Each structure stands twice: as structure tokens, then as C-alpha cells.
Amino acid sequence: MTEEFYTREFDNGMTLVAQRMVQVSSAAMTFAVPAGSSHDPPDGAGAASSATCWLLRGAGDRDTRGINDALDSLGCQHHEAAQSEHLLVSSAQLGRNLPAVLEIYADIIRRPALADETFGPCRDLVAQALDGLEDEPMRNCHVLMREKFYPHPLGRNPLGTKQSLSEMKPDTMRLHLKGHLSPRGTIMAVAGKFDWKELSKTVEKQFGDWAGRSPEQVQETPAQRGVTHLKKETAQVQITLAWPAATINDEHYYAARIVQMILSGGMGARLFTEVREKRGLVYAIVARYHSLKGHAGMFVYAGTTPQRAQETLDVTVGELRRLAEGVQEDELARARTQLKSALIMQGESTLARADALAGDWYHLGRLRSLEEISSAIDAITVEDVMKYITAYPADDLTTLTIGPDELVLSRK
Numbered sequence: 001m002t003e004e005f006y007t008r009e010f011d012n013g014m015t016l017v018a019q020r021m022v023q024v025s026s027a028a029m030t031f032a033v034p035a036g037s038s039h040d041p042p043d044g045a046g047a048a049s050s051a052t053c054w055l056l057r058g059a060g061d062r063d064t065r066g067i068n069d070a071l072d073s074l075g076c077q078h079h080e081a082a083q084s085e086h087l088l089v090s091s092a093q094l095g096r097n098l099p100a101v102l103e104i105y106a107d108i109i110r111r112p113a114l115a116d117e118t119f120g121p122c123r124d125l126v127a128q129a130l131d132g133l134e135d136e137p138m139r140n141c142h143v144l145m146r147e148k149f150y151p152h153p154l155g156r157n158p159l160g161t162k163q164s165l166s167e168m169k170p171d172t173m174r175l176h177l178k179g180h181l182s183p184r185g186t187i188m189a190v191a192g193k194f195d196w197k198e199l200s201k202t203v204e205k206q207f208g209d210w211a212g213r214s215p216e217q218v219q220e221t222p223a224q225r226g227v228t229h230l231k232k233e234t235a236q237v238q239i240t241l242a243w244p245a246a247t248i249n250d251e252h253y254y255a256a257r258i259v260q261m262i263l264s265g266g267m268g269a270r271l272f273t274e275v276r277e278k279r280g281l282v283y284a285i286v287a288r289y290h291s292l293k294g295h296a297g298m299f300v301y302a303g304t305t306p307q308r309a310q311e312t313l314d315v316t317v318g319e320l321r322r323l324a325e326g327v328q329e330d331e332l333a334r335a336r337t338q339l340k341s342a343l344i345m346q347g348e349s350t351l352a353r354a355d356a357l358a359g360d361w362y363h364l365g366r367l368r369s370l371e372e373i374s375s376a377i378d379a380i381t382v383e384d385v386m387k388y389i390t391a392y393p394a395d396d397l398t399t400l401t402i403g404p405d406e407l408v409l410s411r412k
Contacts, residue, residue: 003369006196007361008203012210013184016203017357017367019191021350027192028092028350029102031109032358034215035087035180037158044168044176046160048082049126050119051177055089056080057118060107064118070104079351082158084150084292085362086187092351095193099202106206109181119170127166130159138284138301141240141400146290148228149242149297149398151220182212187361191353225398229406237309237403238301241316243394245289245296248363254376255388256289260298261335262327262385263287263319268334274319275302281312293363298394306404313407320394327385339377343370 004020040047056078057064071078071091078091089109093101133140146155160168188207190199246252263271264287271285284303290296300320304312346352347370360367401407 003371005367005369006200007367008200010183010204010208012208012212013182013214014186014188014207014210015361016188016190016200017361018189018194018196018199019353019357019367020194020196021192021353024192024350025094026092026350027095027098027190027194028090028354029098029105029188029190030088030090030351030354030358031105032086032088032187032189032362033109033181034085034185035177036083036085037156038084038153038218039180039215040153040156040160041172041176043164044160044172045156045164046123046126046130046158046168047173047176048087049129049158049160050123050165050168050173051087052080052082052089053122053125054114054119054173054177055108055112057122058113058115059104060111062104062107063113067104067108071101074101074104076101077351084154084156084158086358088355088358090351090354092192098190098194099198102202102206110207110210112177112181114170114174114177116170119173123165123168126159127162130157130162130165133159137236137238137303137402138286141238141301141402142288142299145240145242145299145398145400148224148226148400149299150292150295151223153218154220154292154295155223179213180215182215183207183210184212184214187358189354189358189361191357192350227399227409228401230400230402231404231406232402233404234402235305237304237306237312237401239304239309239313239316239407240302240400241300241320242297242398243392243396245291245298245392246388247294247296248291248359250296252384252388252391254380255384256296256298256392257339258332258335258377258380258385259323259388260287260289261338262323262331263298263300265335265338270319270322270331271300271316275312275315279311279315281308281315285316291363298392309401309403309405310407313401314410317394317397317410320397323389324393327382327389329382332380332382332385336377336380340374343373343377
């Protein structure tokens, strides 16, 4: 099936990208505004996360209830999130309702009320989410690892800190948002059922006269990395490892995703087989690929007990280093299947496609079809995988452990 793509760059610096999916009845849209957590004020960590709630607490001539009723009446399934580089505002609904939904989101993004009385509850929700990280060990470890692994402030916890949230005031937040909610650098991505001419005309009507300055360049400071142990008397030990990986615009990108699947793509993958199935060392082990613009990493998490922690670390690191010894054709075939299955399932979701389109435009300056990605995955050979492993070896590992005792990272 032919994949239909459209792009339009507006004079105010906003870009509209879209993919028409004739087999669906829904349409999803994602606004990626360059106001993510890396743009938070130095003393205002958590600002972007607070904004994801505050923006919907009244906009235009509607109060909070009015916004919620309007979106509900149009069947919207909406989602807001603060990423490192962008503040994401997304919605999925029937395609025929997209023009009406866009009118509401023009108010949310361009004319939010940002009232003093609605700020406190939004900030408190972020504080609750921050406290809740303690109940989600895997997610908490990935948040902590990104703070160590990436340059600051790119790896900053988007939820901020207890101190930064407690000291955050509505007037300073309002000033920050008015300076960062700008069309320049904003990407609007749409996927699903729509008429391009109508969509382009509607977006121009709602956003064409939106004005704002260009986002400031984030000033990076070197990543901390190294080995960190957080002492905690607990019946569980959390182990997280990370090392550099190919970014999405790197020639080795697809090989990197294959390596991720070889390590952690299903129950036949290396880490699950060697660490959990054969030795019963962990209750959870997973490898994830994560990328920012100009930076990427492979992250491995393992959850175990204090008695098994050192062996878990030793065996896991051994498996990572064993990649350099070679990859088998059957492993590659299984990894391809896992990766393409994830791709196909993503392609059936209009919201996932809208997010992917926004990411493609930001990272690559172009849009990739599912066919292009699928063909690129099929083209990866064992030789390609080994070239990637040589270029990005699991040697200089950033390590984070949480538990009663410090562990020893073995050297080659």
C-alpha cells in the first residue's frame, strides 16, 4: 500500500508533517514544542512536566471543565508528556472531528489561561508522580541513569526535584512558558484519515499568525557517567548499565536496533536466556535503546536479590562483552522478526505514527515510510552487526546499582 506523505513549513517557523492512512477512520496529531525539560529554568526543574497539566486547565474562553467537555464531546483520547527536548501535546479522534479539535488545541497551545489558582494542583500532580518513582524500580533506574549518562541538562529528570517543585511559583512559570511556547521549531504531525488541502488550510487559519522567538540553544555540560552505588536496605537490588549507541541518523542505527533485539527481543534473546532462564538470577531483565539528538545509548536493567546481585552483574556484563565474539544467522533472523513486528504494530496506531513522524522530522529532517524502515531492517547482515559492535562496544559501562551492598564491576 502506497504511503502518502505531506509537509508544509510556515513562515512563522512551524512545520506541519502528515501521513494519510486510507485504511483507518481515525486521525491523530502530535505537537512537539521545543519546551522540554532540558529548557527548564536552572532553578525550575519540573517546569515542562507541570506545563503539560497547566496548559489544559483553561484556554481561550473555556475553563478547565469547558476544555474537558469539549474534548470529550469530540471523542478525543489526549496525552501530554514532557520529554528532554520537547513538550508533547497529542490527541487521537475520528478523522472527521480533526478540524474542530484543532480549534481547541490552538487555544490550548496559543492562549492558555495559566491562572494562579490552577497552578498548585498541577505542580502537586507532578510531585506525586515524582514520589511514585520509588514504587517503579525499573522506571526509576532509567530516570536516574539518564541523568548520569547524558550531558546536563539533556538527561535531567523531567519531574524535577522535591525542592524545585516546592519552590516553583506560577508567575515565574508563566513567564517561562510565554517565552518558550513558540512556533519556531514546533512540529505538528498528523497521521490517519484527513484531506490534505483541508488540513493545511485549517492549520494555517489556527496557527499561521502565531508568533514567537526561536528557542534558545541548550548549553550542555559533560555527562557524569562512571560507577554509582546508592545504598538502600531493601530485599531487591536494581542494576542498570549503559553505553553509547548509534543515533538515528547514524549509518549503524538499524544495526543498533538489531543488537537491542539480540539482547532483549523476546524469550529467546541472550539476556533473558542466560541470566534468567539458565541461572534464575533475576525477576526482570531488559535492554532498551534510547536516543536524543546527537546522543544515544543502550540501557540494560536487571532486578534481583542481594544474594544474587554480584553474580547477576558478572553474568550480564559477560553477555554484553560476548557480543564481540560474534552473532549467529538465526539470532539475526529472530531479531529482524521482533523488530519488524514492533514496527507493524506501531504502524497500525495513528497516534504512534504521528509521534514517529514528529521524531523523524526533528532527527532527520525528512519522513521515513514503514516500507523504507522494513527494507533497511531486512538489509542488515551479520557483518553489519559486527561492524556496529566494533564501533560501539560495551566496554566503558556507566553503572548504577541500588541496594544494600556495593557491587564490583569486573574489568576485561
